[in-house]
Amino acid sequence: MPSATIEVRDLAKTYPGDVRALAGVSFAVPAGSVFSILGPNGAGKSTAMKILTTLARPDTGSAHIGGIDVVRDPQQVRRMIGCVAQRSGVDSSATGRENLTLQGRLHGMSGRKLARRVDELVEQVDLTAAASRVAGNYSGGTKRKLDIAMSLIHRPQVLFLDEPTTGLDPEIRAEIWQQIAALAAIERLTVLLTTHHLEEADRLADRVVILDHGRVVAKGSPSQLKDDLKGDAVQVDLIEPRAVPAAHRALAGLEAIREVTIEGCAVRARVDDAAAAVPLVLAALAADGVNAVSVTVARPSLHDVYLHYASRSLSELEEETTR
Ligand SMILES: Nc1ncnc2c1ncn2[C@@H]1O[C@H](COP(=O)(O)OP(=O)(O)OP(=O)(O)O)[C@@H](O)[C@H]1O
Numbered sequence: 001m002p003s004a005t006i007e008v009r010d011l012a013k014t015y016p017g018d019v020r021a022l023a024g025v026s027f028a029v030p031a032g033s034v035f036s037i038l039g040p041n042g043a044g045k046s047t048a049m050k051i052l053t054t055l056a057r058p059d060t061g062s063a064h065i066g067g068i069d070v071v072r073d074p075q076q077v078r079r080m081i082g083c084v085a086q087r088s089g090v091d092s093s094a095t096g097r098e099n100l101t102l103q104g105r106l107h108g109m110s111g112r113k114l115a116r117r118v119d120e121l122v123e124q125v126d127l128t129a130a131a132s133r134v135a136g137n138y139s140g141g142t143k144r145k146l147d148i149a150m151s152l153i154h155r156p157q158v159l160f161l162d163e164p165t166t167g168l169d170p171e172i173r174a175e176i177w178q179q180i181a182a183l184a185a186i187e188r189l190t191v192l193l194t195t196h197h198l199e200e201a202d203r204l205a206d207r208v209v210i211l212d213h214g215r216v217v218a219k220g221s222p223s224q225l226k227d228d229l230k231g232d233a234v235q236v237d238l239i240e241p242r243a244v245p246a247a248h249r250a251l252a253g254l255e256a257i258r259e260v261t262i263e264g265c266a267v268r269a270r271v272d273d274a275a276a277a278v279p280l281v282l283a284a285l286a287a288d289g290v291n292a293v294s295v296t297v298a299r300p301s302l303h304d305v306y307l308h309y310a311s312r313s314l315s316e317l318e319e320e321t322t323r
Pocket residue numbers: 015016019020021039040041042043044045046047048086
């Protein structure tokens with residue numbers, strides 16, 4: 001089956017209590033590509049996903065998947081898509097294989113065709129060892145893999161993933177990224193995923209939109225977005241966290257410096273010309289008696305792009321997520 005495009009035009013939704021979740025969002029996802037919606041908590045990511053997966057209705061605007069209107073023809077859209085929601089849909093009392101089989105039956109599959117598809121997916125997401133165990137005892141990563149396999153049982157053309165790796169260890173996260181990329185290629189999927197993890201979008205997505213307060217604040221390929229952010233990034237790594245405020249003050253006082261942000265034991269800033277800025281940075285740090293481990297220069301990261309466009313800092317966001 002060929003993969004399908006996604007087209008979203010001017011989507012708006014306000015929840016009761018005057019909470020404006022989406023304020024006119026538009027984007028297009030070419031067939032067979034991986035697309036990511038990036039944004040802080042409450043940006044409207046899940047609301048956009050719910051509308052696209054026919055679980056919520058927009059107030060205004062439209063969304064089409066493979067040319068089919070998600071509001072007018074939800075049944076037809078549901079047959080074309082697979083969804084991994086932010087919360088797991090796994091039945092804890094059933095085994096992995098039973099979960100997959102039940103999901104297949106819900107899609108009208110049965111017999112040998114279903115059994116073969118279950119075997120195929122168990123192998124693809126590397127669940128062979130866990131498939132006959134009860135899912136209630138699975139680790140978070142194994143449960144997520146089962147969620148992904150379940151979403152693909154009926155061979156959808158489009159896969160939606162709402163924060164697929166939030167809360168997982170870095171190793172498991174990397175493994176799931178690999179699986180998503182492999183599945184997208186093998187099953188010829190169009191993939192739309194939301195994420196807080198910039199690295200996730202950088203690794204997986206051909207194109208991204210950054211949402212903030214229900215609006216698109218930037219869109220493009222990760223490398224395009226990084227290139228659009230002119231200049232370089234200068235990072236000052238410090239020995240002690242105590243030195244961070246003084247380093248921040250020293251850098252913020254320099255005219256050549258923009259967007260000074262704190263990342264753990266480092267202070268990061270953007271400059272137009274790193275060669276000219278580094279001596280000034282070193283002098284300012286020395287004048288304020290700040291001891292730095294290193295001062296490094298890099299091209300802007302997707303993190304810098306994100307900080308530039310989203311109104312809240314990522315560390316604030318990550319703090320909220322881990323709380
Ligand atoms: N059912 C609802 N009723 C009222 N307000 C809601 C509802 N669902 C979401 N909201 C609000 O709409 C806004 C957007 O929420 P949404 O869940 O789409 O954001 P998100 O980007 O997915 O956030 P997160 O990263 O925390 O998952 C938030 O302010 C949220 O509190």
